[in-house]
Amino acid sequence: MAKHPDKITPPEILSPAGNYDALLGAIKGGTDAIYLGVGEFNARQGASNFTPEEMENAIDLAHLHGISVYLAFNVPVKETELQDAIDVIDRAYAAGIDAVIMRDLGFIELVKKNYPDLPIHGSTQLNTNNTETVKFLEKLGLSRIIVARELDTAELKHIIDSTDMDIEIFAHGALCYSYSGQCLFSSFAANRSANRGACAQPCRWKFDLFINGKNMNHHIGGVSPISCAELCTLPGLEELINTGIKSLKIEGRMKRAEYVTASSEIYKETAEITCQDEKPDSNWLQERENDLAKLFYRGFTRGFVLGDRNVTHPEYSSSYGxxxxxxxxxxxxxxxxxxxxxxxxxxxxxxxxxxxxxxxxxxxxxxxxxxxxxxxxxxxxxxxxxxxxxxxxxxxxxxxxxxxxxxxxxxxxxxxxRDVKKVPVNFQIRANIGRQLEITASAGDIEVLHVSDYLIQEPKKAPTSVEQITDIIKRLGDTPYVADKIELKGEEDIFIPLGELTRTRRSVVEKLQQKQLERFHRHPKNPKLPAAKHKTGNKIPGKLLLSVEVADIEGAKAAADSGADVIYIPADLFDKVENNKELVLKVKRDNIEIVFTLPAIIHEKELEEWTNVLRKIKIKEYTVGCGEPGILSLAHQMEIKCVALKSFTIFNSPTTNVLQANGASRVILSPEITLEEMKNVVQASDNTIQFEAIAYGRQQLLVTEHDLLKPIVEKGFYGEDSNAFLQHKKKDRYPIKRWRNRTVIYDSHVINMLNNLDDMKNTGIDYLRLEFSHESNRKIASVVSDFRNILDGKSKKNITDSKVYSKGLYYSGI
Missing domain, CATH: 2.40.30.10 (Translation factors)
Structure with a gap:
């Protein structure tokens, strides 16, 4: 268990650098560290980002100012991108990057294998909510985790006290409405993947909320019901710092440089005052918050972390000051x-x-x-x-x-x-007649000497004055340095050409800069990933199996009666399933596999409940569907057969390998990849792991800690059987469910690949997956039967075109 000193060191202030100007802005603001992205391998493709060459220069510039640099590489990587991705890492590694922020489990393992000395920070996209997930990520080799934004300070402190890893949180800036890494809204509504950094921000769109056909916008405060306010934890910084947090992150790689300067400076100053056992004056804090609001504001929320359960600002979704x-x-x-x-x-x-x-x-x-x-x-x-x-x-x-x-x-x-804060340098000039000119420069613990070829002369006319020498030494121009102390040792009545003095000063400064950067630069490793080892046999299964996900017991019965090989059912229905003798006898007689699915979001306070459910599943020898690393790890330790759910966002074979090594015998591929990309993953993965892919279903677009329907429930307008949806532009309707005070939003369309089963089979997957979140039992029976009959060769029924049905992203891609 980690121990924290009584005297708390101010946490690192970590600032966004979406471009070079923002990098300078962060330096002006006195930040401790910056994070930046390169090209498209980061979760902010809308930012200018850096080319590899610009990244190298940015790392050097930051390091010369004593600032750490973290590379944001927080996207899932496609199978065909793995070599290009590791080439970017290699270049960043050689340039001296201090850490890489990542979320792709397989790519994390690849990077750790090739660069064991490179620190990896787990992105908030990994959705870390509990200590079991922290243990999993620590075992994977991470040195820091950016935990989920939905944790409160008690949960945060519990995690910090349970690990020796550094813990980082978002302290200021835009909030995602969804749990990070779990949002498909932009992909399916705008064909732009939030997980891949191209979010179209559909949460900022205008919607009408309907409950049983009635518009309820006036009950929730506006036409932007799922648009979040800006996070501002400034008034609660003392509470956050007292948890032992290592780093406070400011969001904003798409915001202007002045925003970066002000937010960095304000949070750093406030953190330092707080850690000096002084309580910042409330009026001073309010003025600082006003400055932040002038730069970007769409309402401020203290966030879930400081106990604000209503993080939305439905009245208006853009910045207004x-x-x-x-x-x-x-x-x-x-x-x-x-x-x-x-x-x-x-x-x-x-x-x-x-x-x-x-x-x-x-x-x-x-x-x-x-x-x-x-x-x-x-x-x-x-x-x-x-x-x-x-x-x-x-x-x-x-x-x-x-x-x-x-x-x-x-x-x-x-x-x-504001001037970019420069590094103070001490200079010592040795000048004696008949000897070579020497200049020593020192900054911190680094000292360099440059000896000129020029021999000091006696003056033929006027000597070179101390003032002239000092003036030349001070001319450090656009270097990161400023002259602090200048000491002249030697004779006074001497002559040095001012041009020679300038050349010598320039040389010693270049040496100083080179020596400072040598501490960070590394030798590139240029790893070449092995070519994918394709399966030698049974690349395409002789027969696809049919898995069906349902929401209740009656749906499970309908699926079982209609030909399902596997039935997925929520794990909180375990006792009801066991008590339903008809269903239990049916699945045993027909050799149907039951998979009890656990949520992809599990907070620490929920961990004991789900661990108890795992124990019941183990006793009855069922399979468990795991949606997050902590539960997967627990199930593996308990020797329960596991399926890794689609919430793991599986884009590549290294990720399937990591999941398999941690107990998954089957994985559900991400619905964001195309059929061709799916085939690449299957062909490159181990022969012993099985694959599922969605062939039918209304996709869950997001799950959020925000209880959108709470005011509707409190006024008696919503019950368990109510029909709730968000409507966009009078056409697209996105169904909503309330689950344990969380909000779940589903797609307006239903994926239906009934006419394209040969294409799916050719990917090499083992199971077709049908998902039923809203359908009636009759509809479940009908759809399952249609797929069953085609798979068994009993029917060639095709579905007719429908505005409701789609082929998802299987052909269009993201």
Whole structure:
């Protein structure tokens, strides 16, 4: 068990660097570490990201400023990408990257095997919620875990106290509505994978919430019901630091450099004050929070981590700034318009404001400010100016509308004009007549010497003065250094050409920089992955088996009666299954395999419950479906036959190998890969592991800790049998279920590959998987029978085209 000292060291501040300007912004803000992405192998493809060459330069620049660099490589890797992916790792390794942030279990093992000395940080995409998953990842070789955003501080501290690994959390920035790594919404709604870093942000879309045919938007506060507010833990930083957290991460690789500077600086300063046993002044904290809001704001939430259970901001889903005040009067004419507002913030001409009208949020630049009849450049907080804005904007504005400051020009200029903090260097110049010019430069514990070929001369005319020498040494230009102490040893009445002095200074600085970076640079390893070893026999099974996932006992009976070879059923129904003699006799007689599925989300407080269920499953010798590493590891230790569920996001054969080594005899491939990509995985994997792929089903798009339907339930409008869905643009309907106060959202379409079974069979998979989350027992029986009859050669029935059915991503890809 980890022990934490009484005196707490400030946690690392980890800042986003989506491009070079943001990297400079992070350095200006005094960050401790930055994270960046290269090309498409990261979860922010929308950021500018870095080329491999830019990455190398960024690593060097950060290291010269004493800043660590982590490479975000937090996406699942396709089978055909493995060599390219490890080539990027190799280049980062050689350049001196401090750690790699990863989520692909198989690729983690590949990297660890080839680079045992390279620290790996487990991405929040791994969805770590309990100590068993922490143990699994520690065994895999990780040195740090970015835990799930949904943990509260008690859960966080319990995990920190149970491990010697570093634990990192997100402290500020955008929140995903879904548990990270478990979202398919963007893939199936917009053909852009969130898991692969190309999220279209469907959670920011406008939706109508319907319960039993009635629109319920007025009960949940707006038309963006699943849009999250921005996380801001600044007021609760002391509580977070007291858990023993190692690193506070700021989200924002797609945000501007000024945001990175301000957020880095504010969180670092607050953390340092807190760790000095001082409590930050509440007014000071509020001002800092206002600055953060001016740079990006769509409402702030303290997050699940600080006990805020309602993390959404349904009223408006885009950034609109810090609250400025309410309109007291609106004046308009054909060519001019103004609003009167008592200011909650200082306002300047050319600032940007947002006005929340009944129709929508409107934006405008502040063209003029008038106080007591006279124009001013700055209106102070507490004053009541007329704010002159565009006449077009003011048309919809009414008295009482909220006004926000969304662009603070002075704050942006202040952040932009900050100097990059430079490294102090001490110089010693030795100059004696008849001897070579020597300059020593030292920074920290590193010291270098450069000896010039030039011999110091007696002056023929005027000597070279101490002031001239000092002035030349100070000219460090765009280097990361600033001259701190300059000491001249030797004779005073000497002559050194200023050009020679400049060349010698430049040489010694280059040596210093080279020596500083030598500590980080490594020799590349250039690993070449072996060519995929294809199965030599039985590449395509003679007969596909049929697995069926159902939600209840009656669905299980319908599946059993209609020809299922395997039935998946929720593990919390274990006792009901065992008590249903008819079903038990049926599955035994027909040799049907029962798989009890456990959730993909299991918090520490739920671990004991599911461990007890595992014990029951073991006694009866059933199979268990595991959706997260901790439960897979437990089941493996208990010697229970396991299936790795699709929540593991399986894209490649190394991942199937890791899962097999940890007890999985069968895996369900990700529905995000194409049939061709599926074939690549099957052919490259071990012969002894089996594969399932979805042939029918309405996909679960996300699961969230947010209880979307809670206000509807409390008002009595929702029950277990209610029909709930989100509707987008009056066409796509996304069904919703409430499970243990969590929210589960499903796709508006149903994958149906009945007409394409030969294509699925040719991938080499062993099982066709049919999933039924909402269908009636009659529908389950009908669909299972249709697939059974085709597999048995009894029917060639084809489904007709339907707007409800789709082929998922099997042909289009992501």
């Amino acid at each position: 810090a609250f400025l005040g309410k309109t007291r009067r609106v004046k308009r004419s054909k060519n001019a318009a103004s609003i009167k507002v008592k200011l909650n913030q200082t306002l300047e001409v050319n600032d940007g404001i947002s006005i929340h009208t009944k129709q929508r949020m409107l934006g405008s630049k502040v063209e003029r400010l008038t106080v007591d009849g006279g124009d001013v450049e700055v209106a102070e907080k507490g004053s009541i100016p007329y704010i002159h804005i565009s006449p077009k904007t003011v048309k919809s504005v009414k008295t009482g509308d909220d006004v926000y400051l969304n662009t603070d020009v002075s704050l942006l200029e202040e952040m932009g004009e």
